[in-house]
Amino acid sequence: MRATCVAIALLLSAAAGAEEALYRLPWSEGLSFMFTQVSDGRITTHITKATLHAVDIAMPEGIAVLAARAGVVEAVEAHHGAGGDDGALTYEGNFVRVRHADGTAATYAHLKEHGIAMTPGERVTAGQLLGYSGRSGDVVEPHLHFVVTRSQENSAGWREEVSIPVKFYVGVPPVVFAPRAALIVTANYSQAAEVPRLPSEVVAYAPWKRPALETGDEAVAWIRLALWFACGVAAMTWYWRFARR
Numbered sequence: 001m002r003a004t005c006v007a008i009a010l011l012l013s014a015a016a017g018a019e020e021a022l023y024r025l026p027w028s029e030g031l032s033f034m035f036t037q038v039s040d041g042r043i044t045t046h047i048t049k050a051t052l053h054a055v056d057i058a059m060p061e062g063i064a065v066l067a068a069r070a071g072v073v074e075a076v077e078a079h080h081g082a083g084g085d086d087g088a089l090t091y092e093g094n095f096v097r098v099r100h101a102d103g104t105a106a107t108y109a110h111l112k113e114h115g116i117a118m119t120p121g122e123r124v125t126a127g128q129l130l131g132y133s134g135r136s137g138d139v140v141e142p143h144l145h146f147v148v149t150r151s152q153e154n155s156a157g158w159r160e161e162v163s164i165p166v167k168f169y170v171g172v173p174p175v176v177f178a179p180r181a182a183l184i185v186t187a188n189y190s191q192a193a194e195v196p197r198l199p200s201e202v203v204a205y206a207p208w209k210r211p212a213l214e215t216g217d218e219a220v221a222w223i224r225l226a227l228w229f230a231c232g233v234a235a236m237t238w239y240w241r242f243a244r245r
Contacts, residue, residue, distance in 0.1 A: 049162045
């Protein structure tokens with residue numbers, strides 16, 4: 001039943017267009033990571049057409065990177081060094097690019113050297129292993145760079161890759177959310193989930209709930225109430241006597 005709910009949601013989103021397609025988180029169940037750069041964030045290095053809507057996810061090296069959506073592996077790069085002293089040959093470094101059925105493509109970049117688990121032409125399903133996170137390419141710290149692009153003709157008549165916004169989902173049934181800077185999300189695709197929230201949006205207190213009395217607790221509760229009442233009467237009597245002096 002849960003798998004059916006997810007499948008129906010994904011089919012409906014695909015029919016609504018690429019911009020409305022849903023993407024699962026590109027990491028394993030139970031793990032939590034933070035979005036550090038998003039398209040509407042205050043600080044971003046994604047300023048080109050191909051990276052404008054990309055997201056960066058703080059992720060240490062060696063974490064399994066999973067396909068966020070089904071498709072066919074279009075291209076891979078696995079032989080770039082880890083950056084730093086090796087020098088960055090390209091911005092993306094090691095990557096896997098998956099072409100989706102609607103013509104869009106997802107790029108998973110800055111992967112680990114020799115950490116690619118796919119070859120061009122392979123079909124992948126959502127949640128399938130693509131490779132392992134790293135810090136290859138033009139980066140300082142290890143993280144996952146994820147972007148979805150569409151090829152379109154520019155004003156000069158050339159074809160170019162242009163990034164498009166993405167929406168992720170968690171839980172069963174799917175709970176959809178847009179990535180935001182500093183948002184920490186746990187991959188959960190086996191049970192119900194709430195909409196991911198920023199730390200500032202989390203309620204700092206738990207709502208009070210009336211305690212439920214178990215069998216035999218009612219008598220104890222009445223005794224406690226009587227003691228509180230007796231203490232109140234004694235305090236008022238003492239105050240009245242003290243005030244008259």
